Amino acid sequence: MSIFGVASTALADAQVERGRYLVEVIGACGNCHTPMGPEGPDTSRHLAGGMVIDMDVFRAVPANITPDPETGIGAWSDVEIARAIREGVRPDGSLIGPPMPYPLYHGIADDDLMAIVAYLRTVPPVVNETEPSVYNIPLPPAWTDPIASVPAPDPSDQVAYGAYLAGPVGHCVECHTPMGEHGHPDFEHRLGAGGFEFPGPWGVSVAANITPTGLGDWSDAEIARAIREGVSRDDRPLMPPMAFAYYKGISEPDMAAIIAYLRSLPPME
Ligand code: HEC
Numbered sequence: 001m002s003i004f005g006v007a008s009t010a011l012a013d014a015q016v017e018r019g020r021y022l023v024e025v026i027g028a029c030g031n032c033h034t035p036m037g038p039e040g041p042d043t044s045r046h047l048a049g050g051m052v053i054d055m056d057v058f059r060a061v062p063a064n065i066t067p068d069p070e071t072g073i074g075a076w077s078d079v080e081i082a083r084a085i086r087e088g089v090r091p092d093g094s095l096i097g098p099p100m101p102y103p104l105y106h107g108i109a110d111d112d113l114m115a116i117v118a119y120l121r122t123v124p125p126v127v128n129e130t131e132p133s134v135y136n137i138p139l140p141p142a143w144t145d146p147i148a149s150v151p152a153p154d155p156s157d158q159v160a161y162g163a164y165l166a167g168p169v170g171h172c173v174e175c176h177t178p179m180g181e182h183g184h185p186d187f188e189h190r191l192g193a194g195g196f197e198f199p200g201p202w203g204v205s206v207a208a209n210i211t212p213t214g215l216g217d218w219s220d221a222e223i224a225r226a227i228r229e230g231v232s233r234d235d236r237p238l239m240p241p242m243a244f245a246y247y248k249g250i251s252e253p254d255m256a257a258i259i260a261y262l263r264s265l266p267p268m269e
């Protein structure tokens with residue numbers, strides 16, 4: 001019995017640690033869900049929402065996803081939180097809008113989804129009531145049918161695993177693909193082509209072409225440096241909202257898989 005107790009504690013720790021990596025590193029949830037202060041992400045409001053994302057098609061306000069029961073998601077069950085992340089629906093049945101990256105999050109594997117939920121339960125609760133988002137585009141009645149199960153990708157298939165990291169988990173292709181209908185990117189025709197403009201305090205940054213048309217001449221080390229350190233090939237510092245502050249923790253095997261995937265993309269002008 002005691003051996004079982006030790007083993008299950010270790011398992012629970014491993015699950016929370018995996019969730020931390022998914023939320024704080026590769027998933028960069030805080031890039032939207034943590035408000036920005038003058039010095040970067042406001043750590044006193046970590047994951048507490050409230051930063052306004054103002055575009056023509058919407059004025060979206062990422063929610064408080066800390067465990068505060070009143071203003072966050074502390075009163076939701078594990079399954080309710082999981083459905084919110086993967087299916088884009090709240091416990092009351094209302095739809096969660098863009099730019100929360102649903103078309104990608106539908107593909108988060110079951111184990112990773114539950115790891116994300118387990119980790120979110122451990123972050124400090126922050127009281128922060130966020131204002132509602134406003135959408136000037138029609139939202140569909142639902143993003144998807146209920147998703148029963150998504151199997152974990154096979155880490156030994158490097159390109160497929162990289163596609164999982166750059167897609168469902170890391171949503172790299174969300175920013176690096178131009179927008180189609182419903183305020184979501186056009187993955188079918190323009191995957192990785194870049195060109196989407198992000199106005200902000202930094203001026204206007206333009207998402208780069210990350211297909212071989214854009215990165216074909218780059219070495220692996222140059223691509224890794226751009227992602228982890230935010231420095232382009234010509235030593236130019238890259239601008240937000242690319243989530244360098246989070247990506248610096250991407251592990252070696254995961255970085256290798258992401259690069260293998262980027263190199264496998266169909267070239268796009
Ligand atoms: C590109 C920005 C963006 C990213 C990245 C993002 N979110 Fe969101 N998220 C949003 C926005 C915007 C909303 C609110 C949409 C609305 O008001 O309908 C939201 C809503 C939510 C909600 C619903 C909460 C509520 O009270 O309604 C949950 C849960 C959530 N996000 C979890 C996550 C997790 C976990 C991650 C990382 C794996 C993540 N989000 C990454 C933008 C983002």
Ligand code: HEC
Nearest residue numbers: 170171172175205206207208226232238239240241242243
């Ligand atoms: C929130 C939006 C966003 C996300 C998410 C994002 N990027 Fe970017 N990325 C950008 C923007 C914008 C630029 C251009 C910045 C500039 O030119 O100053 C960029 C630049 C880059 C560059 C440098 C290209 C060059 O020509 O200098 C690479 C490589 C890159 N991103 C890869 C990735 C990968 C891989 C991921 C996922 C792990 C990712 N990006 C996630 C917005 C994003």
